Amino acid sequence: MRFKWLKKRFTFMVIPDANSHVVRFRLTGWMLSLMTLFIALLAALAVTFYIIQSRSSGTNLLLTHKLVGVTEQFEQTVSEKNTTIEQLQNDLVRLSQQADQVKNKIEELKKLEIEMKTLTGISGGDKPVSILSASPAGSASANMGGDYNPVTDNAIRGLIDDTEQQFDMLGKEIDGLFGTLTETKKQVEEMQHMLAITPNIWPVDSRAVSSGFGVRIDPFNYSPSFHNGMDIAGRNNDPVFVTADGTVITAGWDKSEGNHLVVDHGNGLRTQYMHLNEFLVKKGDKVKKGQQIAKMGSTGRSTGPHLHYGVIKNGVVIDPRPYLKASRKEEP
Ligand SMILES: [Zn+2]
Structure with missing residues (x-):
């Protein structure tokens, strides 16, 4: 249905x-x-x-x-990445410029080392052979100009390689310089030591040499005799200075030398100071070049206030005159 x-x-x-x-x-x-x-x-x-x-x-x-x-x-x-890359590139350029500056500083250091060697008379005026290429001094680095050409990636890569190489070479240069500077420092120290122990200053302020080293007519008996030092005339109690670093090995009296001091400087060198009025040091004292050790006098076999100054080299009395090259105030 x-x-x-x-x-x-x-x-x-x-x-x-x-x-x-x-x-x-x-x-x-x-x-x-x-x-x-x-x-x-x-x-x-x-x-x-x-x-x-x-x-x-x-x-x-x-x-x-x-x-x-x-x-x-x-x-x-x-x-942002582009900005970062640009900053990095700028940093790289600055770094490369810094490498140049360091390079120049190293060259300056080398010149300084040569000057130092020349001044101190250390031999080896050998010019250090630089493995760095010469570059113009960067004193006028603020004066520059020219077109703006954006830098290419290849140029940047090249700059990175160059900068790396430069820093690598700088490292080697610095190592080398460190070695030679250390050697020079040692030589300078050795020289300073030699200078300190070399009796090359005048023992008194007076320059009135009254009797030189060698054969002379004896002031007491008027016969030829050998004078084993030099006499420098002065006034009683004039300061007497030790002429090099050393140790006082004798501080005594006898009727010929009067009050006398002997200072040992090492290296086979000794100095003698005779006819003193007063000692300011005693046996065993360490003394420094230029230090006052006594007062001038006329003790012993003497005709008036003077210092008899003698230099002994390897046990032999020698003429002190060639040693007296410097004044106490000019030289340490
Ligand atoms: Zn004398």
């Missing part, structure tokens, strides 16, 4: 207007149902399509927004 109407026929009439023919068409229940179903399906499809379309356009919008965001972020990152 339910599907009975499907077999029924339905007549539809379409009346366009009063003067036209009426159009009729007949449809069975089946056809009517199918048509209805078809229309419903079409409607459902249309709705679905509309929904999908609107959803996807929403998604597209969202994706577009996201893409724009990501692109902006990316561009910012790239820009």
Whole structure:
């Protein structure tokens, strides 16, 4: 009974207007149902399509927004990286310039070392062979100009290689310089020591040499005799200075030398100071070149206030005069 109407026929009439023919068409229940179903399906499809379309356009919008965001972020990152690269390149250029400056400083140090050797008379005026290429002095480094040409990656890589090589060479140069400077320092110290123990200053302020070294007429018996030192006349209690670093090995009296001091300087050298009025040091004292050790007098076999100064080299009395090259105040 339910599907009975499907077999029924339905007549539809379409009346366009009063003067036209009426159009009729007949449809069975089946056809009517199918048509209805078809229309419903079409409607459902249309709705679905509309929904999908609107959803996807929403998604597209969202994706577009996201893409724009990501692109902006990316561009910012790239820009930051570019800034960093530029800074690094600037740092590299500065570093390379610093290497040049250090190089110049090392050259100056070498010149200084040569000057030092010349001044101290240390042999070996050998010019150090530089493994660095000569470069112009950087004194006028602020004066510059020219076109701006952006630097290429290759140029930067080249600069990195050059700078690395330069620092490598600088390291070797510094090591070498350190070695030679240490050697020079040792030589200078040795020289200073030799200078300190060499009796080369005047033992008194007076330069009045009253009797030189060698054969002379004896002031007491007027016969030729050998004078084993030099006499420097002065006043009683004039300061007497030791002529080199050393140790007092004798501080005594006898009737010929009067109050006398002997100072040992090492290296086979000794100095003698005779006819003193007063000692300011005692046996065993360490003395420094130029230090006052006594007061001038006329004790012993003496005709008046003077210092008898003698130099002994390897046990032999020698003429002290050639040693007296410097004044006490000029030389340490
Ligand atoms: Zn004398």
